[in-house]
Amino acid sequence: MKKSLFTLLFSALALTAGAQNPFVQTWFTSDPAPMVHDGTMYVYTGHDEDGADFFWMQEWRIYSTQDMVNWTDHGSPLALEDFSWADDRAWASQCIERNGKFYWYICAHSKLSRGMAIGVAVGDTPTGPFHDAIGKPLFENGSWDHIDPTVMIDDDGQAWLMWGNPQVYYLKLNPDMISYEGELGQLPMTEESFGSPKMNEREKGKQYKDSYVEGPWLMKAPQPKAPKERKLRRIPKKTNLYYLVYAAGGVPEHISYSWAPSPTGPWTYAGEIMPLSDTKSFTNHAGIAEFKGHSYFFYHSGKLPKGGGFGRSVAVEEFTYNPDGTFPTILPTDEGVKPLATFNPCRRVEAETMAFSSGVKTEQNNQVSVYVCDIHNGDYIKLQNVDLGSTAPRKFTARVASGLRGGRIEVHTDSIRGQLLARLEVPATGGWENWQTLSAEFLPSAAGLSGEPRDLYLVFRGRKGPKLFNFDWWEMGQ
Numbered sequence: 001m002k003k004s005l006f007t008l009l010f011s012a013l014a015l016t017a018g019a020q021n022p023f024v025q026t027w028f029t030s031d032p033a034p035m036v037h038d039g040t041m042y043v044y045t046g047h048d049e050d051g052a053d054f055f056w057m058q059e060w061r062i063y064s065t066q067d068m069v070n071w072t073d074h075g076s077p078l079a080l081e082d083f084s085w086a087d088d089r090a091w092a093s094q095c096i097e098r099n100g101k102f103y104w105y106i107c108a109h110s111k112l113s114r115g116m117a118i119g120v121a122v123g124d125t126p127t128g129p130f131h132d133a134i135g136k137p138l139f140e141n142g143s144w145d146h147i148d149p150t151v152m153i154d155d156d157g158q159a160w161l162m163w164g165n166p167q168v169y170y171l172k173l174n175p176d177m178i179s180y181e182g183e184l185g186q187l188p189m190t191e192e193s194f195g196s197p198k199m200n201e202r203e204k205g206k207q208y209k210d211s212y213v214e215g216p217w218l219m220k221a222p223q224p225k226a227p228k229e230r231k232l233r234r235i236p237k238k239t240n241l242y243y244l245v246y247a248a249g250g251v252p253e254h255i256s257y258s259w260a261p262s263p264t265g266p267w268t269y270a271g272e273i274m275p276l277s278d279t280k281s282f283t284n285h286a287g288i289a290e291f292k293g294h295s296y297f298f299y300h301s302g303k304l305p306k307g308g309g310f311g312r313s314v315a316v317e318e319f320t321y322n323p324d325g326t327f328p329t330i331l332p333t334d335e336g337v338k339p340l341a342t343f344n345p346c347r348r349v350e351a352e353t354m355a356f357s358s359g360v361k362t363e364q365n366n367q368v369s370v371y372v373c374d375i376h377n378g379d380y381i382k383l384q385n386v387d388l389g390s391t392a393p394r395k396f397t398a399r400v401a402s403g404l405r406g407g408r409i410e411v412h413t414d415s416i417r418g419q420l421l422a423r424l425e426v427p428a429t430g431g432w433e434n435w436q437t438l439s440a441e442f443l444p445s446a447a448g449l450s451g452e453p454r455d456l457y458l459v460f461r462g463r464k465g466p467k468l469f470n471f472d473w474w475e476m477g478q
Helices: 002-018 229-234
Strands: 028-036 040-048 061-064 070-072 086-088 093-098 101-110 116-123 131-132 150-153 161-163 169-173 180-186 213-218 242-249 254-260 270-275 287-291 294-301 313-319 357-360 359-364 368-371 380-386 397-403 407-413 420-428 437-442 454-461 470-475
Touching: 028 093, 028 287, 040 093, 040 287, 040 437, 061 254, 093 150, 093 380, 101 150, 131 470, 242 270, 270 294, 397 407, 397 420, 420 437
Parallel strands: 028 313
Antiparallel strands: 028 040, 040 061, 061 070, 086 101, 093 101, 101 116, 116 131, 150 161, 161 169, 169 180, 213 242, 242 254, 254 270, 287 294, 294 313, 357 380, 359 368, 368 470, 380 454, 397 437, 397 470, 407 420, 407 454
16 A cells, blocks of 8 residues: 555656646546647647546537647537537537638537437637537438548648548538538548458458558648658659548557548558557547647547546647658657747736646636636646746736635745745635635745746645635736
8 A cells, every 4th residue: 555655646746747748637638639720729629527437528628828838728618519419429529710710520429310420610719609500410321430520621722521430431521611512422441541441341360450440630741752762651652642640450549540642542551650558548539730830749648647548638749750751650758748938927817727737627607718616725737938037027916716715826936835936815705706806916035036937836725625716817917
């Protein structure tokens, strides 16, 4: 018992010391779908319910960042209740922008056909509000194959929608993004294209190199630069090159990919990207995006406390394509990625913006949107690579609410027990949504903190046991 307890404590300390993965700790999140818009990285995720024993999922969530380490929680702007035809299984999704509108393709169980169906919601901003664009499924036929949609707009303006387990299906979307042209297409599932045919078409006793399972991610690939490597690896000799990245191999899943000269093929199996690793999740789901000159690979693991195959959490790794345009091997890490910029605390910062957190949750309502809740003694929020400026701030301000006994917010640098900058006392405000804006002066010892960026910790203190207060936003000022 002592050894097990020591191991848990050591692991927790190691995680908080330098971990960035999983990059959301307040909720279980899955199936990350990144989208870059107007200098911001958005990631659209699923939400695994706490304590689930299956993929019982009710909503989709959004997170965003401008520096890849400090993420803002935008809550759940889309749920099963937004689709009159859906009644269960809010599984993987992807959002894309076209002509100033944002189209969010989802899959869910249909109470019309009693199978899985593909739907589409639309919004005017990356974070919504969103609504069902057509009031019915975009595609359904009663099959359970229709899961995990991925969408891409090609250079010629043609939009493609793909999905499926164990078969890859596709549609050519019309310019309105909510209807399609022609019939439902199917990619040939062969040994040449995906490492093996579908399960019911495999030869008994034959060893195959890989197998498509689910979670496709369709994208335009960087053009290979080395002709010899192109020939050696049989990369198609055309200007256009497409990748289809997918969960492969069965249970547990790894991530593999195939390439083709067009979205409809012919596809050629290209290899593994993320091999089987200690992710503590038997599924995986990839999304890939370029952001500020860097390439990022998103996936999910089960590494949060109480996580696992039905309690997954999104993570990210930076990578560089090989000179011939192929993917390198990408392994999951706890460290995650490095910051792309410093974080400015001298402005209004939503409390649900964090690089790491311990103990807290987030909720949302119509009054303040998303806020931090379930705060207890010893919980904290960490911000990474914070620039305190050439002149150290003199005041810490926060908007808080407490129904009973309140507590305090301590502002530390470098660790939860690092130098104390300020201490804000939070009284009972008369209700958990009765918000007050309070300020505290920085301590004299905080002077002279300007210089190199450092991590900032908002540590919550109060009576041990009860919930202390809710937290909406904070800022530092003179």
